[in-house]
Amino acid sequence: MAVAQIAESALTGEGVTSAVAFREWFAERQRQNVAEVRQVPLNEMPGWNIEAGTGNIVHESGRFFSVEGVDVRLASGPWQSWSQPMIFQQEVGTLGIIVKRLGGVLHFLMQAKNEPGNHNGVQLSPTVQATRSNYTRVHRGQAVPYVEYFQQAHRHRLLTDVLQSEQGSWFYRKRNRNMVVEVEEDVEARDNFCWLTLGQIHRLLAEDDMVNMDARTVLGCLPFAGEGAALPAVRLDEGLRSALVRSCHAESGGLHSMTAIRRWLNDQRVMTEIRTRPTPLNEVAGWERSEEVVEHEDRRFFRVIGVDVRSGSREVKQWTQPMVQPCGQGLIAFLVARFDGVLHALVNARSQPGFLDGVELAPTVQCTPSNYLPGPRPAHLRYLDHVLDAPADRIVFDSVHSEEGGRFHHARNRYLIVELDNGPGRVEETLLDDSFRWVTLHQLAALLRHSYYVNVEARNLTACLHSLFGTTEEFSG
Numbered sequence: 001m002a003v004a005q006i007a008e009s010a011l012t013g014e015g016v017t018s019a020v021a022f023r024e025w026f027a028e029r030q031r032q033n034v035a036e037v038r039q040v041p042l043n044e045m046p047g048w049n050i051e052a053g054t055g056n057i058v059h060e061s062g063r064f065f066s067v068e069g070v071d072v073r074l075a076s077g078p079w080q081s082w083s084q085p086m087i088f089q090q091e092v093g094t095l096g097i098i099v100k101r102l103g104g105v106l107h108f109l110m111q112a113k114n115e116p117g118n119h120n121g122v123q124l125s126p127t128v129q130a131t132r133s134n135y136t137r138v139h140r141g142q143a144v145p146y147v148e149y150f151q152q153a154h155r156h157r158l159l160t161d162v163l164q165s166e167q168g169s170w171f172y173r174k175r176n177r178n179m180v181v182e183v184e185e186d187v188e189a190r191d192n193f194c195w196l197t198l199g200q201i202h203r204l205l206a207e208d209d210m211v212n213m214d215a216r217t218v219l220g221c222l223p224f225a226g227e228g229a230a231l232p233a234v235r236l237d238e239g240l241r242s243a244l245v246r247s248c249h250a251e252s253g254g255l256h257s258m259t260a261i262r263r264w265l266n267d268q269r270v271m272t273e274i275r276t277r278p279t280p281l282n283e284v285a286g287w288e289r290s291e292e293v294v295e296h297e298d299r300r301f302f303r304v305i306g307v308d309v310r311s312g313s314r315e316v317k318q319w320t321q322p323m324v325q326p327c328g329q330g331l332i333a334f335l336v337a338r339f340d341g342v343l344h345a346l347v348n349a350r351s352q353p354g355f356l357d358g359v360e361l362a363p364t365v366q367c368t369p370s371n372y373l374p375g376p377r378p379a380h381l382r383y384l385d386h387v388l389d390a391p392a393d394r395i396v397f398d399s400v401h402s403e404e405g406g407r408f409h410h411a412r413n414r415y416l417i418v419e420l421d422n423g424p425g426r427v428e429e430t431l432l433d434d435s436f437r438w439v440t441l442h443q444l445a446a447l448l449r450h451s452y453y454v455n456v457e458a459r460n461l462t463a464c465l466h467s468l469f470g471t472t473e474e475f476s477g
Contacts, residue, residue: 002159002182003223009106009198010224010469016102016195025194029112030122033192035311037116037409041291042306045320055282055289057304057322063133065089065407067294067304067322069284070172072353075273077378083284085294085304086172086354087324087407089131092163095214096128096150096179098187099159100195107195109146109187110215115405116309117323119412123212123402124204127193142316145190149181157182160221163451164459165360167403168352170302170324172278175356175451176214178221202467208400209412213460216401220459221448224248224441224466236396236468240419243343244468247441252342254440264437265453268349269359276353300371302326305409323409328370329400330413332457333387334465335364336396337420337427337438344438345465346420346430347458348380360455361447364436379435390418397464413457415464441465 009015017025043050047060057067071083098109113125130144149156160180165171189195196204201219204210211219236244246252256264282289286297294304303325310318335346350362365387366380377384397417404411420426430436439447444462447453454462 005106012105012197012199015107015197033114033122035114038308040306040308045306054280069279069281071277071279073275088172089174091132093131093176094150095126095176095218098127099182112192117405117409119410120209125212126215126218129214168354171354173356178218205467209402213404216460216463220463243338247343250442255339255438272351272359274351274358325409326411328368330368332363332413333365333416334461335420349435357452362455363458363461366457394419
């Protein structure tokens, strides 16, 4: 029943909030929720200490998060050892969306939130997006609105409840609880909150930097299995429409069975020898430290910076913190193809140092191209040129999205879905690499019901794939 309601909401182009009302509300939030973010030296952040001996950057409360070093060892690959800074955050965060039937259609309570790392200020976030330190008010700020619906989720209907990893390149074993809670009681939308249908949110996913990463990962975990979704976006050609619908149905089958996919992933985890050991930030090799930043000697990858934030719309009005600032725009892409009339996405079993299980399913391509100097590419980038050289008529989805603005400063990725040209050898070559597998949307949805199977970038792209369903009217008002 929940799946049918979700599909119905995805097909509803306008609900209790009209397009005009949404744009007016969002523009007002942008005017009101203004934050001043200023870079400051790492040793001039009140409330944060540089730990004697290790050089680790820690909060004086011992809570929130810290920036420390890790030493990484791989048994194979072009880079078999390196060290780097990472964010350590042991607390499990809550990313939760309240949903309720309004006018007979499921609506999602979305928040307009300004985070210090957002390059454009306000973006749509989940109803609740908070760490334990936030909602237990370690910062001595205001209470987190609506958090009680997720702390007392047993009183409501849970549509999604799963622990998932965060960016395995920047977070050390970070986890968030992704939740969608359906309520029957009346819930008032406060000033920074708005009720939208899934169809409205899907159309906003096509806009750059509109729907934030935390909202995208929760949407990607929805039980979206396609029942009732017989009317995908009319901008797709008839063959692709049919393949997309069939991909969401269990009875359509896939190139590989679910048993085979799980066995393959477990094989990849067993065969991939990756060892990640925490080490003092002062001891990371190849990284340079000044009063201002910690950065790689080649000026690639990312930097650790300090920021001073002043905001009138947050639980705390002023604070300082360290942030990760990437050194270029990233590229996140699925190659998709049709097998027996069923759309499949090509996933990569990818190891990253911050993962609990070492390996999770990633998009076909996940990288910052500028990080790779001329020379041999790692195996996980073997399809980069397929994406970069894709003609416009093969691109199904193309939008630039921001990553988590609470920890990353101006981190942006171009999200692409490219239908692979079925020319001679193009699809066949992808069947030869054992670190890649073709999966259907139904299989992705099934994998996302489990923790640590699908990484955050692939979850975000899954939400973008789901957005291809529904109406196509411009959400401009």
